[in-house]
Amino acid sequence: MGRKPNGASSIYLGADGDWHGRVTVGTKPDGRPDRRHVRGKTEAIVTRKVRDLERERDSGSIRKTGQRWTVASWLTHWVETIAAPAVRETTMVGYRAAVYTHLIPGIGAHRLEKLEPEHLELLYAAMIRRGSAPGTAHQAHRTIKTALNVAMRRGHLPRNVARLAKAPRLDEKEIEPFTVAEAQRLLAVAAEKRNGVRFALALALGLRKGEALGLKWRRVDLENGLLRTPRQLQRHRWRHGCENPHACGERLHKTAPCPPKCSRHQRACPPPCPPGCQRHASNCPQRHGGGLREVDVKSRAGRRAVGIPAPLVEALRQHREAQNAERQIAAQLWEEGDWVFAQPNGRPIDPRADHDAWKALLKEAGVRDARLHDARHTAATMLLVLGVPTRAVMEVMGWSQMAMTTRYQHLAPELAGGIAEQVAGLLWRTN
Numbered sequence: 001m002g003r004k005p006n007g008a009s010s011i012y013l014g015a016d017g018d019w020h021g022r023v024t025v026g027t028k029p030d031g032r033p034d035r036r037h038v039r040g041k042t043e044a045i046v047t048r049k050v051r052d053l054e055r056e057r058d059s060g061s062i063r064k065t066g067q068r069w070t071v072a073s074w075l076t077h078w079v080e081t082i083a084a085p086a087v088r089e090t091t092m093v094g095y096r097a098a099v100y101t102h103l104i105p106g107i108g109a110h111r112l113e114k115l116e117p118e119h120l121e122l123l124y125a126a127m128i129r130r131g132s133a134p135g136t137a138h139q140a141h142r143t144i145k146t147a148l149n150v151a152m153r154r155g156h157l158p159r160n161v162a163r164l165a166k167a168p169r170l171d172e173k174e175i176e177p178f179t180v181a182e183a184q185r186l187l188a189v190a191a192e193k194r195n196g197v198r199f200a201l202a203l204a205l206g207l208r209k210g211e212a213l214g215l216k217w218r219r220v221d222l223e224n225g226l227l228r229t230p231r232q233l234q235r236h237r238w239r240h241g242c243e244n245p246h247a248c249g250e251r252l253h254k255t256a257p258c259p260p261k262c263s264r265h266q267r268a269c270p271p272p273c274p275p276g277c278q279r280h281a282s283n284c285p286q287r288h289g290g291g292l293r294e295v296d297v298k299s300r301a302g303r304r305a306v307g308i309p310a311p312l313v314e315a316l317r318q319h320r321e322a323q324n325a326e327r328q329i330a331a332q333l334w335e336e337g338d339w340v341f342a343q344p345n346g347r348p349i350d351p352r353a354d355h356d357a358w359k360a361l362l363k364e365a366g367v368r369d370a371r372l373h374d375a376r377h378t379a380a381t382m383l384l385v386l387g388v389p390t391r392a393v394m395e396v397m398g399w400s401q402m403a404m405t406t407r408y409q410h411l412a413p414e415l416a417g418g419i420a421e422q423v424a425g426l427l428w429r430t431n
Helices: 043-059 071-083 089-107 117-129 134-153 180-190 197-205 209-213 310-333 351-365 373-385 390-397 404-408 413-427
Strands: 010-013 019-027 033-040 226-228 231-236 291-296 305-307
Touching: 010 043, 019 043, 033 043, 071 089, 071 134, 089 117, 089 134, 089 231, 117 134, 180 197, 180 351, 180 373, 197 209, 197 310, 197 351, 197 373, 209 231, 209 351, 231 351, 373 390
Parallel strands: none
Antiparallel strands: 010 019, 019 033, 226 305, 231 291
């Protein structure tokens, strides 16, 4: 019998009385052969184990050698080392919330390769019982699925169990755009407010919050009635600049869960900080990287030019005159940033202050409570009422996919009434 070729699997009876098997599955990081070892009491057991390893090797699903990841260690590595340099800050806020608030406390102790779909489903159910919204559970589900996809592509996992896990049902909330009468009341009250034209932009043109707050005068052409939105304003998280982030935030670490009847948190109570927590960077004396920052819009479709209705052009002209007067009053205290909407000292508007101003506007106008983003829904719906072609609506709203029209364009009462009249005229008309 000839000699087996290099790299061939071997099965043999060892001096210890057990059967052993060795399978070459690839190469190690240093270039040496990665030869795996299995053992068993009988030759049949070892033969089965060897065949299993060979199948995993041939299918490309064999686990790599090296660090044996836990779910916690992999998620921390993924979110801070892999995802952080590659995605937007707003995306990172959602990733970190899911990882540190829900995923690591709930399933972090499991070995990465031992994680099962049932572990995730139990976590989602526990989140709902603790008061988390289904949308929060879905955010955790999407995050772990993304992280495990990377682990699988890198050979740390043979499969992504998050693809098999069933997330809680997510009922899409019905969004009601403002009626024409409601929008007119909001515009009338906003016209009397400082920076009130900012909300007119949302209602008439559907500008997102970041796009409106990040708008600069050099991108507004009042002579030709056009504005360009290639940039937006976002708040970024602070980062530690000290040598020991854990010790820096020690006084803010949450060491125990909230009591059963906690009145401190309006939503679900956050879990205790994980061991070695390095958050709470906003209180670091050497903090950096945070605050309001101007960034590109999310997609190429968001970089668009939008026509400005004539009344809005006039409102913007008056707004610029009022801002010039504020600049004169502030004198050397004015910080020139070319912002269309600014504080009395020229600095950009904080998104939280913008949110509060919107809520106050709704209350003063006697309009039902609604999100600021619902003004964007209203703009899209009004375009539908006017019969604007779908492709043109996509250009105005900055959508990149046709499917967005089904999410944003709602049947307005004005349009529904018109349809009802047409049906009545057809079925109940008299000859």
